[in-house]
Amino acid sequence: MGKNDNELLNDIKSSEYKYGFTSDIDTDVIPRGLNEDVIRLISHKKNEPDFMLDFRLKAFRHWQTLTVPTWAYLNIPDIDFQSISYYAAPKAKKQLNSLDEVDPEIKATFDKLGIPLDEQKKLSNVAVDAVLDSTSVKTTFRATLAEKGIIFCSISEAIREHPDLIKQYLGSVVPHTDNFYAALNAAVFSDGSFVYIPKGVRCPMELSTYFRINSMNTGQFERTLIVADDDSYVSYLEGCTAPMRDENQLHAAIVEIVVHDNAEVKYSTVQNWYPGDKEGRGGIYNFVTKRALCKGVNSKISWTQVETGSAITWKYPSCILKGDNSVGEFYSVALTNNHQQADTGTKMIHLGRNTRSTIISKGISAGYSQNSYRGLVRVTRNADGARNYSQCDSLLLGDKCGAHTFPYSDINNPTAQVEHEATTSKISEDQIFYCNQRGISTEDAIGLIVNGYAKEVLNKLPMEFAIEAQRLLQISLEGSVG
Amino acid sequence: MLTIKNLHAAIDGKEILRGIDLEIKAGETHAIMGPNGSGKSTLSAVLAGNPLFTVTEGSATFNGKDLLAMSPEDRANEGLFLSFQYPVEIPGVSMTNFLRAAVNGKRKYRGEEPLSAGDFLKLMREKKKLVEIDSNLTNRAVNEGFSGGEKKKNEIFQMAMLEPTLRILDETDSGLDIDALRIVANGVTKLKNEQNATIVITHYQRLLDYIVPDFIHILYKGRIVMTGTKELALELEEKGYDWIKEKYQD
Numbered sequence: 001m002g003k004n005d006n007e008l009l010n011d012i013k014s015s016e017y018k019y020g021f022t023s024d025i026d027t028d029v030i031p032r033g034l035n036e037d038v039i040r041l042i043s044h045k046k047n048e049p050d051f052m053l054d055f056r057l058k059a060f061r062h063w064q065t066l067t068v069p070t071w072a073y074l075n076i077p078d079i080d081f082q083s084i085s086y087y088a089a090p091k092a093k094k095q096l097n098s099l100d101e102v103d104p105e106i107k108a109t110f111d112k113l114g115i116p117l118d119e120q121k122k123l124s125n126v127a128v129d130a131v132l133d134s135t136s137v138k139t140t141f142r143a144t145l146a147e148k149g150i151i152f153c154s155i156s157e158a159i160r161e162h163p164d165l166i167k168q169y170l171g172s173v174v175p176h177t178d179n180f181y182a183a184l185n186a187a188v189f190s191d192g193s194f195v196y197i198p199k200g201v202r203c204p205m206e207l208s209t210y211f212r213i214n215s216m217n218t219g220q221f222e223r224t225l226i227v228a229d230d231d232s233y234v235s236y237l238e239g240c241t242a243p244m245r246d247e248n249q250l251h252a253a254i255v256e257i258v259v260h261d262n263a264e265v266k267y268s269t270v271q272n273w274y275p276g277d278k279e280g281r282g283g284i285y286n287f288v289t290k291r292a293l294c295k296g297v298n299s300k301i302s303w304t305q306v307e308t309g310s311a312i313t314w315k316y317p318s319c320i321l322k323g324d325n326s327v328g329e330f331y332s333v334a335l336t337n338n339h340q341q342a343d344t345g346t347k348m349i350h351l352g353r354n355t356r357s358t359i360i361s362k363g364i365s366a367g368y369s370q371n372s373y374r375g376l377v378r379v380t381r382n383a384d385g386a387r388n389y390s391q392c393d394s395l396l397l398g399d400k401c402g403a404h405t406f407p408y409s410d411i412n413n414p415t416a417q418v419e420h421e422a423t424t425s426k427i428s429e430d431q432i433f434y435c436n437q438r439g440i441s442t443e444d445a446i447g448l449i450v451n452g453y454a455k456e457v458l459n460k461l462p463m464e465f466a467i468e469a470q471r472l473l474q475i476s477l478e479g480s481v482g
Numbered sequence: 483m484l485t486i487k488n489l490h491a492a493i494d495g496k497e498i499l500r501g502i503d504l505e506i507k508a509g510e511t512h513a514i515m516g517p518n519g520s521g522k523s524t525l526s527a528v529l530a531g532n533p534l535f536t537v538t539e540g541s542a543t544f545n546g547k548d549l550l551a552m553s554p555e556d557r558a559n560e561g562l563f564l565s566f567q568y569p570v571e572i573p574g575v576s577m578t579n580f581l582r583a584a585v586n587g588k589r590k591y592r593g594e595e596p597l598s599a600g601d602f603l604k605l606m607r608e609k610k611k612l613v614e615i616d617s618n619l620t621n622r623a624v625n626e627g628f629s630g631g632e633k634k635k636n637e638i639f640q641m642a643m644l645e646p647t648l649r650i651l652d653e654t655d656s657g658l659d660i661d662a663l664r665i666v667a668n669g670v671t672k673l674k675n676e677q678n679a680t681i682v683i684t685h686y687q688r689l690l691d692y693i694v695p696d697f698i699h700i701l702y703k704g705r706i707v708m709t710g711t712k713e714l715a716l717e718l719e720e721k722g723y724d725w726i727k728e729k730y731q732d
Contacts, residue, residue, distance in 0.1 A: 428570070429533070429534075430570045431570050431572050433532055433533065433554060433570075434566065434572070435572075435580075435583075436553070436555045436558065437530050437531075437554055437555075437557075437563075437564050437566075438558055438581075438583075438584040438587075438640065438644065439555050439558035439559045439584050439587045439588045439591065439644070440555060440580075440583050440584055440587050441553075441555050441587070442555075444583060444587065448572075448575050448579060448580065448583055449572060449574065449575055452572070452573070452574030452575035452576070452579070452623070453574045455574065
């Protein structure tokens with residue numbers, strides 16, 4: 001009653017995707033289409049050694065034999081893989097040697113995103129590897145990390161400078177034969193981050209990659225590889241945004257993590273790719289394969305994700321618990337609004353003895369969106385004493401959206417203990433009115449309720465990320481009730 | 483403070499309030515009584531701005547402002563408080579966060595700075611003491627798993643925190659044992675002053691022993707059919723509502 005229509009409209013408009021700017025950066029884009037010549041060109045542009053070209057070609061040849069997977073609860077329009085450009089790099093006017101040489105436009109773009117690219121901003125204690133379209137622009141804090149023997153650089157650089165590590169680990173957790181998009185990524189990946197934490201080293205700061213898709217009609221195919229050697233620890237953050245476009249853009253990334261004896265990796269994602277407009281036009285297709293191998297004894301991997309963006313999300317960060325006593329965790333908040341679709345979850349594969357896994361999944365659906373949890377818990381024959389606890393909750397706003405749960409379990413050892421809990425709830429008009437009556441606006445009330453619902457997961461994020469994620473959840477739901 | 487004129491309201495096309503006139507001044511306590519289904523709770527819901535109800539005619543002026551034109555949250559921030567008959571559970575949201583949003587929301591509305599965490603917690607401690615609420619309740623999620631009595635006490639605690647000028651108690655006595663009733667009623671009385679006014683909706687004389695009204699209005703079929711002083715409640719207690727129903731058949 002109180003607000004007139006214009007105000008309401010303004011409210012809603014102002015809550016729309018705020019990262020939807022494009023930057024006018026001179027970009028080197030190769031023609032659309034995909035064939036062996038394109039792959040050779042990508043490899044050549046990146047000055048890769050021969051083994052990488054072979055790696056890519058093998059993947060490409062395999063990809064040609066595959067068809068698009070259709071098992072997810074998603075309505076994916078046909079994608080013409082020949083109409084995408086597979087490489088876009090900001091044109092470097094010259095070799096970048098020092099910090100001051102980064103293109104001011106690129107710097108301005110990252111400033112708008114709020115990424116501390118300048119090393120002066122050391123206070124934030126986050127080392128950032130910024131990936132704009134396909135190329136890693138700059139890695140901050142390199143020197144500080146190098147003192148401890150930590151390698152944190154773009155994957156392209158790692159391929160050139162640390163070929164032995166790349167040969168040993170790249171594709172070892174997600175082989176190119178894994179799935180359609182993994183094969184595509186292996187063939188055309190353009191950049192991404194590489195992290196190596198040596199034996200016994202605790203990484204002194206959070207490592208962060210910030211992805212952004214800028215050019216039109218380019219897909220972003222990053223490849224991230226993290227190796228934590230014995231007794232090491234690292235916490236890694238990944239943030240994603242993209243400008244607003246009418247057309248859909250494809251994003252097919254791979255993240256591989258290898259965790260050795262007694263090592264621990266925390267991988268946190270706040271994914272805020274452009275979700276498309278209110279009618280479902282445009283937006284990112286986010287088809288990602290993320291997997292960690294707990295290779296060593298007592299190793300631990302923890303995935304935490306807050307997913308609010310993308311038109312379509314297809315993503316299952318998984319844990320292979322191979323080392324005895326290894327631990328896998330998956331904490332997820334997936335929020336969909338308007339016409340977004342998400343099919344996301346995890347796989348916990350228990351191979352070693354006394355391996356433990358925890359799955360906490362919180363889905364939030366609003367508008368006309370569809371939100372599915374899909375998860376697999378597999379305990380193999382030799383995994384004595386394996387334990388899993390899964391909790392999958394769904395929260396609905398309005399009555400036009402859908403929440404779905406597809407839990408699979410495959411238990412082949414009688415000593416396994418597997419628990420699964422699931423709830424579905426709705427934000428009721430009574431709850432909103434109760435908050436209103438205490439002077440809390442509807443938007444704030446939804447923010448309170450949603451953040452309360454998701455706090456188990458938000459608490460797992462590093463502090464500065466948790467605050468951003470909280471705000472993001474609230475912003476993403478503005479205008480979705482009432 | 484509050485002037486209601488010829489107020490009509492409906493739910494799902496069915497008219498429940500059929501011309502209410504009521505004048506409430508600062509410092510006064512008004513009780514609204516009446517048989518089931520006469521529109522008592524509807525009146526409180528309409529004043530608070532519950533979107534389930536539609537006002538079809540009439541006006542309500544609150545401190546000189548058009549109450550019916552305001553959003554529910556603005557009405558609250560202007561000083562209107564409704565103690566719900568059935569307080570809603572909000573899982574996952576702690577009482578502390580909930581009240582902090584409410585208190586700071588109100589301060590923002592008035593152009594004041596938000597309270598610091600320390601000052602806010604201090605305020606919570608003071609008010610808890612005042613309304614004799616169990617400390618543990620505020621560590622839990624809003625109303626989640628609260629007993630009927632705890633929910634009602636929690637309403638009064640929220641009232642203490644927000645210091646409203648117009649307090650509407652919708653059957654706050656229902657489902658309370660004698661001890662809880664005393665605590666709740668004492669809370670309301672302690673918080674009474676010359677600047678605020680109270681509307682007590684109840685079926686029973688019992689509550690009015692604690693919260694003594696200046697006026698009693700009898701609501702029947704969506705209209706105030708009789709207004710009297712506290713003796714009227716005693717008469718009702720004795721004679722029931724039948725004589726009123728007979729007298730005001732339409």
